[in-house]
Amino acid sequence: xxxxxxxxxxxxxxxxxxxxxxxxxxxxxxxxxxxxxxxxxxxxxxxxxxxxxxxxxxxxxxxxxxxxxxxxxxxxxxxxxxxxxxxxxxxxxxxxxxxxxxxxxxxxxxxxxxxxxxxxxxxxxxxxxxxxxxxxxxxxxxxxxxxxxxxxxxxxxxxxxxxxxxxxxxxxxxxxxxxxxxxxxxxxxxxxxxxxxxxxxxxxxxxxxxxxxxxxxxxxxxxxxxxxxxxxxxxxxxxxxxxxxxxxxxxxxxxxxxxxxxxxxxxxxxxxxxxxxxxxxxxxxxxxxxxxxxxxxxxxxxxxxxxxxxxxxxxxxxxxxxxxxxxxxxxxxxxxxxxxxxxxxxxxxxxxxx
Numbered sequence: 001x002x003x004x005x006x007x008x009x010x011x012x013x014x015x016x017x018x019x020x021x022x023x024x025x026x027x028x029x030x031x032x033x034x035x036x037x038x039x040x041x042x043x044x045x046x047x048x049x050x051x052x053x054x055x056x057x058x059x060x061x062x063x064x065x066x067x068x069x070x071x072x073x074x075x076x077x078x079x080x081x082x083x084x085x086x087x088x089x090x091x092x093x094x095x096x097x098x099x100x101x102x103x104x105x106x107x108x109x110x111x112x113x114x115x116x117x118x119x120x121x122x123x124x125x126x127x128x129x130x131x132x133x134x135x136x137x138x139x140x141x142x143x144x145x146x147x148x149x150x151x152x153x154x155x156x157x158x159x160x161x162x163x164x165x166x167x168x169x170x171x172x173x174x175x176x177x178x179x180x181x182x183x184x185x186x187x188x189x190x191x192x193x194x195x196x197x198x199x200x201x202x203x204x205x206x207x208x209x210x211x212x213x214x215x216x217x218x219x220x221x222x223x224x225x226x227x228x229x230x231x232x233x234x235x236x237x238x239x240x241x242x243x244x245x246x247x248x249x250x251x252x253x254x255x256x257x258x259x260x261x262x263x264x265x266x267x268x269x270x271x272x273x274x275x276x277x278x279x280x281x282x283x284x285x286x287x288x289x290x291x292x293x294x295x296x297x298x299x300x301x302x303x304x305x306x307x308x309x310x311x312x313x314x315x316x317x318x319x320x321x322x323x324x325x326x327x328x329x330x331x332x333x334x335x336x337x338x339x340x341x342x343x344x345x346x347x348x349x350x351x352x353x354x
Contacts, residue, residue: 048291078283121330195224315332
């Protein structure tokens with residue numbers, strides 16, 4: 001008699017306006033991890049299975065997906081890349097009592113109140129963006145502009161940057177990327193006197209047109225473009241922008257050297273993986289470890305976040321309570337600041353490592 005599979009529900013952006021390449025990388029990492037788990041004997045002799053739902057970067061769709069997956073009886077929920085979407089999913093799992101291991105979303109307040117139902121692999125936004133702000137200041141950029149769209153995520157990022165810069169005598173100027181055309185934004189940028197422009201906007205629209213406009217404006221020849229949210233990580237960025245997409249520092253969550261497991265995972269994924277694929281692999285690795293110890297019991301899984309001690313692709317994964325963070329958090333997620341090498345845009349340069 002074949003035992004039924006143990007199911008993990010997955011939410012990810014797999015269609016527009018979501019960052020589709022990020023969602024595809026996330027699921028690819030998860031699928032590889034599931035294959036490895038099953039080839040290693042599964043979960044007490046039962047196969048592990050993903051039940052994937054597309055959020056399309058829509059919080060309403062995410063909540064509907066969580067409801068459906070909970071009713072299907074998944075042991076846990078995993079995934080999501082977009083912070084606002086993960087926030088909605090986290091609130092719903094907290095109400096339903098379903099453990100959720102968030103793979104990629106970084107919003108500090110992933111839930112309104114502290115919860116035991118949610119843990120997170122990715123670092124909180126405040127940690128990464130403060131590191132990024134410090135990098136800019138050390139490089140001599142004390143007066144920066146941000147081109148931002150309306151969003152809790154972008155507004156929170158702007159707030160982190162503003163607080164960090166203001167405390168150190170710097171200035172952050174906001175430009176409304178939803179109201180300004182790329183040409184008008186360039187005019188505003190020239191008048192601002194900023195030496196750097198950060199792209200707190202969606203990809204490919206309007207990020208790609210803004211980059212092209214800035215690169216072609218001779219008045220802005222000395223401006224540094226930056227993208228702390230990681231848009232240049234993905235292959236589509238290089239395909240759409242070519243040389244224009246190089247030399248734009250961004251955050252990614254990889255160590256200087258992958259673990260032996262990480263090296264093997266990198267070699268087995270079909271294409272050069274982004275950091276999001278490693279987040280996906282690590283997410284399933286953690287959940288599989290909990291499932292082996294506790295079975296598909298939702299209460300026992302949620303109670304066991306503080307006992308996690310798993311070797312992942314990027315280091316040892318453990319969860320702790322971090323001040324200001326409402327979920328169980330991997331506190332030592334590796335962070336890099338990198339860019340695409342202007343001499344070879346398909347190659348990344350590590351500019352700073354934390």
